[in-house]
Amino acid sequence: MDEGFNNIEDLLKGTLDGYKKQPSPKVWNAVSLKLFFSSSLFYASVFLLLVGMGLGIYFYYRTDNTAMETYPENEVFVSPKDETGTQEFLAEGKPVENNSKKSDNEQIITNKIVDNKQNTTKGISNSGTIKPVTAQNNATVTVEQDRPNKSDINAGLAGGTGYNAVTTSVAIASNTSLKRLVDQYPGLPGLNDNINRMTTAEPLLVNRLEYSLPEYFSFTSAYKDFDLVPKSDYGRLKGAWSVGAFVTPEVIFLNDEEKSTKKAINFDVTGIYGEDFFLEAGLGVSLSEDNGKYDIKYSQYDSVGYFYQVNSFEINPVTGEPIFKTTLEGLYDTVDYQTSETVNNLYTYLRIPLYVGYKIRDFKGLSVYLKAGGIYSVLIGSNESGADYTNDKATSIIIVDETPQRVHSYFKLSASIGFSYQLSNSVSLSLEPVYNYYMQPVYERRLSDKSPWSLGLRVGVLIKIK
Amino acid sequence: MIDDDKIIEGCKAGKKQAQSRLYKKYAPAMLGVCLRYCSNMADAEDVLQEGFIKVFNYIKNFRGEGSFEGWIRRIMVNTALTHIKKNTKYSFEDIENIPSNYQEEEDVVYAPVSPEVLIKVIQSLPDGYRSVVNLYIFEGYPHKEIAEIMGISESTSKSQLSKAKKFLRRKLEEKNKVLTTVTANG
Numbered sequence: 001m002d003e004g005f006n007n008i009e010d011l012l013k014g015t016l017d018g019y020k021k022q023p024s025p026k027v028w029n030a031v032s033l034k035l036f037f038s039s040s041l042f043y044a045s046v047f048l049l050l051v052g053m054g055l056g057i058y059f060y061y062r063t064d065n066t067a068m069e070t071y072p073e074n075e076v077f078v079s080p081k082d083e084t085g086t087q088e089f090l091a092e093g094k095p096v097e098n099n100s101k102k103s104d105n106e107q108i109i110t111n112k113i114v115d116n117k118q119n120t121t122k123g124i125s126n127s128g129t130i131k132p133v134t135a136q137n138n139a140t141v142t143v144e145q146d147r148p149n150k151s152d153i154n155a156g157l158a159g160g161t162g163y164n165a166v167t168t169s170v171a172i173a174s175n176t177s178l179k180r181l182v183d184q185y186p187g188l189p190g191l192n193d194n195i196n197r198m199t200t201a202e203p204l205l206v207n208r209l210e211y212s213l214p215e216y217f218s219f220t221s222a223y224k225d226f227d228l229v230p231k232s233d234y235g236r237l238k239g240a241w242s243v244g245a246f247v248t249p250e251v252i253f254l255n256d257e258e259k260s261t262k263k264a265i266n267f268d269v270t271g272i273y274g275e276d277f278f279l280e281a282g283l284g285v286s287l288s289e290d291n292g293k294y295d296i297k298y299s300q301y302d303s304v305g306y307f308y309q310v311n312s313f314e315i316n317p318v319t320g321e322p323i324f325k326t327t328l329e330g331l332y333d334t335v336d337y338q339t340s341e342t343v344n345n346l347y348t349y350l351r352i353p354l355y356v357g358y359k360i361r362d363f364k365g366l367s368v369y370l371k372a373g374g375i376y377s378v379l380i381g382s383n384e385s386g387a388d389y390t391n392d393k394a395t396s397i398i399i400v401d402e403t404p405q406r407v408h409s410y411f412k413l414s415a416s417i418g419f420s421y422q423l424s425n426s427v428s429l430s431l432e433p434v435y436n437y438y439m440q441p442v443y444e445r446r447l448s449d450k451s452p453w454s455l456g457l458r459v460g461v462l463i464k465i466k
Numbered sequence: 467m468i469d470d471d472k473i474i475e476g477c478k479a480g481k482k483q484a485q486s487r488l489y490k491k492y493a494p495a496m497l498g499v500c501l502r503y504c505s506n507m508a509d510a511e512d513v514l515q516e517g518f519i520k521v522f523n524y525i526k527n528f529r530g531e532g533s534f535e536g537w538i539r540r541i542m543v544n545t546a547l548t549h550i551k552k553n554t555k556y557s558f559e560d561i562e563n564i565p566s567n568y569q570e571e572e573d574v575v576y577a578p579v580s581p582e583v584l585i586k587v588i589q590s591l592p593d594g595y596r597s598v599v600n601l602y603i604f605e606g607y608p609h610k611e612i613a614e615i616m617g618i619s620e621s622t623s624k625s626q627l628s629k630a631k632k633f634l635r636r637k638l639e640e641k642n643k644v645l646t647t648v649t650a651n652g
Contacts, residue, residue, distance in 0.1 A: 004575040008631050008638075009603050011576040012584065017604070019581045020494035021501060027511050028489055031518045035485065038523070405552060 030440050037376065037409065049354075053273065053281075242272040244280075246460030248434065252288070254442075255450035264288040264454070268353060272462065276359045278369075284351035286377060292343040292403035294387035298394040302335040334395060340402075341387050347406055348381035355414065365422040371415070371432070378409045404443040412438045412454075420462065432458040470534050477525045485522055492535065493518070496542045498581075502600050503546035505589050517545040543605060547615065550593045576638065587637045594618075595630035602627050 005011035248266040253259070270282030308326040316323055355373030387399050418432040434456040441451060473491070476484025493514065500510035500517070520541050528537055588596060597616060601607045602623075607615070609623040616623070 004577045006575060008576060008634055011579070011638075012588075012599070012603050012634075015579060015581050015584050016498070016502060016588075018495070019498035019501075019585070021497045022494050023497045023511055023514055027493070027515050027518075028486070030515050031489065031522075032482070032485070034515075034519050035522055038519075 033411065033439060034409075037411065053279065240273055240275060242428075242462045242464045244268075244270050244272060244282075244430070244460050244462040246270070246284075246430075246458050248456045248458040250434075250436070250454050250456035252442075252452050252454040254452045262288065262290055264456075266351060266456070266458075268351065268458075268460075270353065274357075278357045278359070280353070280355040280357060280371070280373070282353055284353060286349040286351050288347045288349065290345045290347060290406070292345045292384055292401075294341045294343070294389070295400040295402050296339050296341060296387065296389050296397065297336065297400070298339075298389075298391055298397040299334050299336050300391070300394050301332055302393075303330050304333045304335065305331045307331055339389075341389055343385035343387065345385060345403070346383040347379060348383075349377040350380045352376045352378075353414070357418070367418075367420045367422070367428075369418045369420070371418055372413075374411060374413055375436070376409065376411050379406055382406065407440065407442055410438060410440050410442055412436045416458065418458075426464040428462040428464075430458070430460050430462055434458050471530075474525065474528065474530075474534065477522060488521075489518060492538055495535070496538060499539060499542050499604075500546055501585050502588055502604065503543070503550065503596065505593065505596075509549070513542065513546045513549050516549065517542040520545060543600075547597060550597060574635075579638065579641075583641065587634055590637060591630055591633060595626050595633070598623055598626045599630045599634075 005014060246266075246268045248268070250264045250266060252262040252264055254262065264286055266284055266286040268282055268284030270280050270284075272278055272280045306328055308324075309329040311325045311327060313322045313324045315321070353373060353375045355371045357369050357371035359367050359369040361368040384403065387401075389397065389399060391397060414434060414436045416432040416434040418430055420428045420430040422428045434454075436454040436456065438451045438453065473484050473488045477488055496517065497510060497514050500513045501507070504510040504513055517538075521538055524541070528534065588599065591599065594616070598612060601612045601615065602609070609620045609627075612618075612623045613620040618626075
């Protein structure tokens with residue numbers, strides 16, 4: 001084609017047909033990312049994650065329930081503990097036979113042995129000493145009370161009047177039973193001692209059931225100044241499951257040449273599972289403001305200058321010079337103008353956040369934790385304003401919408417350092433400065449090669465549900 | 467070299483490797499197409515990205531009738547037109563005045579010019595003119611179909627093509643030694 005082309009069509013076709021240019025790598029990265037999020041693999045991963053979490057939770061609580069079911073059948077090991085006569089009830093899972101090797105002043109009593117009552121009585125009459133009789137009486141208390149009913153336990157938990165109710169219900173039957181015994185066997189010093197000691201601050205009993213109860217129901221902490229939250233439990237969302245509601249005002253840095261920023265506000269509801277390590281997932285809505293831009297080109301019949309219109313002239317008789325009679329006339333022509341109009345638009349995204357976190361510090365109800373994860377956002381609504389330009393003098397108006405189109409969906413990485421303060425057993429406040437990095441531009445029409453990033457402050461309430 | 471059929475089958479099965487191969491094979495040529503329709507590289511890459519996502523999403527509908535490259539190309543052209551329409555609503559603002567005493571096409575010979583320069587010249591056309599030039603000259607659509615695609619009249623399509631050609635010619639003329647003008651009689 002060195003000779004040239006005879007017409008422009010040949011030139012264009014001959015030169016550009018088959019023209020190739022290598023695209024930048026980010027195009028394929030964006031394509032593959034979008035394909036991943038629209039693929040069944042993504043949905044399968046999310047499904048498996050949810051199923052996995054569900055199974056984990058199911059088995060976790062199922063194990064707990066089993067522990068409740070296998071609560072020992074009123075097997076109580078009664079032992080005079082020290083020289084001062086302090087006694088301790090220890091719930092033992094061991095069979096009675098194994099415990100029979102205990103020393104003489106230790107006795108094993110179970111409710112299977114009906115004769116125990118008689119033995120007890122015998123013990124009282126035979127020895128008349130304090131220590132063994134005390135022990136036996138304690139044992140008798142246990143015999144009197146069959147295995148504590150679940151309803152008792154639940155009643156104690158639901159009562160919410162303090163932890164004593166639970167303690168009494170689970171381990172020592174009821175005060176009514178004890179009083180009945182006192183009435184039945186007046187003058188049994190051991191029994192009276194025990195009844196009295198139940199109200200002291202010293203923990204008396206350690207029960208197997210305690211292992212399946214949250215720590216704040218335990219004997220070891222319940223008697224200490226009636227702290228609502230045990231010290232070891234400060235700042236901790238123990239019991240694993242919580243729900244949270246959060247609001248996050250956010251400033252988005254678009255990373256474009258103009259270094260422009262946009263504002264957004266996010267509302268999330270999430271579920272949180274875990275203790276020191278935790279998983280957080282949920283749903284939310286994001287309202288993001290942006291500017292729409294319209295270029296307006298219009299033509300208008302306008303003044304472009306002036307000139308002197310010569311209406312007549314006459315000759316000066318003295319000098320012979322012409323004298324012109326003129327009027328000033330304006331000069332008009334069609335003039336092109338260009339302006340622009342900026343409008344406020346609002347975009348609504350559905351957010352699916354997923355985080356993994358780790359609590360790094362607990363101190364008096366205040367927890368500090370680190371969190372990282374991702375947020376997948378899908379555009380679900382937009383409120384775009386149109387250009388509102390009127391000009392009666394214009395002969396033509398061309399309005400070109402220069403508003404960049406938002407992407408339908410995007411993914412961003414998120415990292416935060418969080419602070420939570422536990423107000424009560426179940427309610428905490430949280431505050432999280434958040435950094436987000438967008439994996440792709442939020443506009444279809446790229447304004448910048450660099451992805452946006454944002455800073456936000458996530459504020460919310462966490463409620464422990466289990 | 468793996469043939470298209472295997473790549474297509476792989477893409478239909480959602481295999482990432484096949485998708486990557488298909489992209490590597492056709493992306494450069496398709497970017498060449500997108501560059502003709504868009505006014506800059508960033509827009510062209512956006513269209514390319516959007517177009518390839520459509521290719522992978524709809525590849526199951528490709529029945530092997532006709533050329534595969536032609537099928538991809540049609541998707542890219544449609545995506546480009548949608549993109550232009552969405553962003554700027556085909557503007558046919560008046561391009562600079564063309565002197566009425568321009569010689570007829572038969573009187574001139576166009577010297578070869580590099581594709582990059584020609585792409586730049588085409589990109590300097592307003593969107594509407596550029597689309598008409600592309601659809602008529604490169605895709606071979608008649609004015610009637612162009613009018614339907616773009617939502618304009620047939621006569622508008624013809625007149626815009628004529629104006630666009632003159633505009634291109636003048637732009638090429640401005641680049642000295644690119645355009646050689648000769649008289650009809652030599």
